[in-house]
Amino acid sequence: MLKKINLLLLLVLTCVALLVLPVVAQVSEGPIVIYFFPGGTPGSTFATVVYNGAQAAAEILGNRVEVRYLWSDWSQQKMVDQFQQAVAADPDGIAIMGHPGDAAYKPFVEEAEKQGIIVCSQNTTLPELEKAYSAKGFGYVGQGLYESGYTLGEATIKGAGLKTGDRALVWGLLSQPTRGLRTKGAIDAFKKAGVIVDYLEISAEVDKDASNGIPVISGYLQANPDCKAVVTDHGDLTSSQRTYFETAGLGPDDIFGAGFDLSAPTVESIKSGYTDLVLDQQPFLQGFLPIMQIYLTKMYGFSGLHIDTGGGLISKDNIDLVAPLAEKGIR
DSSP, rough: OOOOOOOOHHHHHHHHHHHHHOOOOSSSSSEEEEEEEEEETTTHHHHHHHHHHHHHHHHEEEEEOEEEEEEOTTOOOHHHHHHHHHHTTTEEEEEETTTTTTTHHHHHHHHHTTOOOOOESSSSSHHHHHHHHHHTTTEEEEOHHHHHHHHHHHHHHHEEEEEEOOEEEEOOOOTTTTTTHHHHHHHHHHHTTTTTTEEEEEHHHHHHHHHGGGGHHHHHHHTTTTEEEEOOOOOOHHTTHHHHHHHTTTTTTTEEEEEOOOOOHHHHHHHTTOOOEEEEEOOHHHHHHHHOOOHHHHOOOOOOOOOEEOEEEEETTTHHHHEEEHHOOOO
């Protein structure tokens, strides 16, 4: 059974490790070398917050760690290729995005573990690999995927006042083996309420650059004027909702926009009324905590920690509380 630990307890453990505990497991000299996967492209909204979290952890640990970043454009194949390259470099640890799934990563994780490399995942679970190697430090930092999608779907139904027979669009990533569970959760919530669900798969081009989705969403909304709610299962797409809806000729009260993850553009979209509801999975922690996980495992032999970072719903009612942090790339 996966181990879960309170975030505060993890931070306390890290502070104790830094200030009190002697080195008992680290045998090599020099910093602990960690390869870290932020996910998308430099400057993209979601991946940048993940990166900021990893940077913050590296700054706290100082010369104890050396973190090297690999950007993947959200390409599953690129993630697998980069993971192979990272294993060949023989670092102390690798923190990967789990999007490609257990099967794609398995042979390379097995090789990494044979070499004594600590591996953990963020954002998307790798349940089989985590179960196999949790004793060696393989943990997870991210949301419960299906649960997060279902929660947002239910909250969207309530917020938009959707009834049986109303139409909603879910724009997501069902094709991805584990990552797609969040999309499925949202769809299942709508279907349970009798809402008609239209589905669009986020293409590789849109996944890499949300602006490529403008003609996709505009075409859909113009062809389906009865659509009452849109869920974008992607942080970068959520931050682009205002652009999408304005391009389609819609005003802030014409459609209910829901999605995932805060960013400065999403804050502005919420305040303007174009985005009505966001589930915040706190991506900063998905950068910060894997670095700490690998450090604690390498130095003191701690096993993998399973940490759920998702669940908070943000709307115009509470956006002012977190807006300053989102503008700084922390929330």
